[in-house]
Amino acid sequence: MKNIYFIGFMGCGKTTVASTLARSIQREWIDLDEWIVREEKMPIPHIFEQKGEVYFRALESRLLQETLTLSGKVVSTGGGIIGKEINRTCLNQETCIYLDWPFEELYRRIDGDTSRPLVKSYEQLKALYEARRPLYEASCTLQVKCEGHTPYSLTNYLVDVLKLK
Numbered sequence: 160m161k162n163i164y165f166i167g168f169m170g171c172g173k174t175t176v177a178s179t180l181a182r183s184i185q186r187e188w189i190d191l192d193e194w195i196v197r198e199e200k201m202p203i204p205h206i207f208e209q210k211g212e213v214y215f216r217a218l219e220s221r222l223l224q225e226t227l228t229l230s231g232k233v234v235s236t237g238g239g240i241i242g243k244e245i246n247r248t249c250l251n252q253e254t255c256i257y258l259d260w261p262f263e264e265l266y267r268r269i270d271g272d273t274s275r276p277l278v279k280s281y282e283q284l285k286a287l288y289e290a291r292r293p294l295y296e297a298s299c300t301l302q303v304k305c306e307g308h309t310p311y312s313l314t315n316y317l318v319d320v321l322k323l324k
């Protein structure tokens with residue numbers, strides 16, 4: 160059974176919707192960021208500060224590869240997973256859901272969040288969002304326009320469209 164991956168920009172609800180969906184269809188949920196924090200025994204901002212983003216990205220890729228050896232999991236990724244071509248290629252061969260929201264909504268959710276080290280200015284985030292959009296589109300197998308939807312309604316929609324029950 161294929162895994163189901165969630166991708167999208169910071170704040171789009173990958174962690175929230177993946178956990179809700181996993182519960183709904185009684186599958187195991189894996190959050191790559193939580194796994195990284197467990198492996199490193201420190202929060203993500205500390206990993207960025209002490210070991211650097213390159214180190215974080217290598218670990219993120221390695222753990223993504225590990226999930227590919229598993230089956231039937233629901234996996235929430237971090238928003239930057241699509242930076243590496245190898246990750247994009249792998250994700251595109253799985254069931255990969257892009258939670259697509261307008262930037263302004265995401266900005267409202269993540270502005271001032273110190274647990275996300277890449278959250279800096281409005282302009283910097285907007286540029287990152289624009290640069291990443293085509294990469295999410297290239298990596299996903301299903302793009303979901305989420306505006307107006309709750310995690311619950313998105314979960315029900317995915318169960319239906321992916322015929323998960």
Ligand SMILES: Nc1ncnc2c1ncn2[C@@H]1O[C@H](COP(=O)(O)OP(=O)(O)O)[C@@H](O)[C@H]1O
Nearest residue numbers: 168169170171172173174175176268308309310
């Ligand atoms: N469909 C939704 N509607 C409104 N708020 C949402 C929705 N999905 C997630 N959120 C909220 O957005 C914030 C970021 O969600 P999170 O799951 O951490 O995103 P990600 O893992 O993609 O960065 C959380 O406060 C969460 O409750």
Ligand SMILES: O=C(O)C1=C[C@@H](OP(=O)(O)O)[C@@H](O)[C@H](O)C1
Nearest residue numbers: 168169170192237238239275276
């Ligand atoms: O977009 C990114 O580069 C990142 C997103 C974060 O995950 P969320 O997308 O769950 O916030 C986390 O992996 C790290 O802070 C880097």
Ligand SMILES: [Mg+2]
Nearest residue numbers: 173174192235
């Ligand atoms: Mg998350």
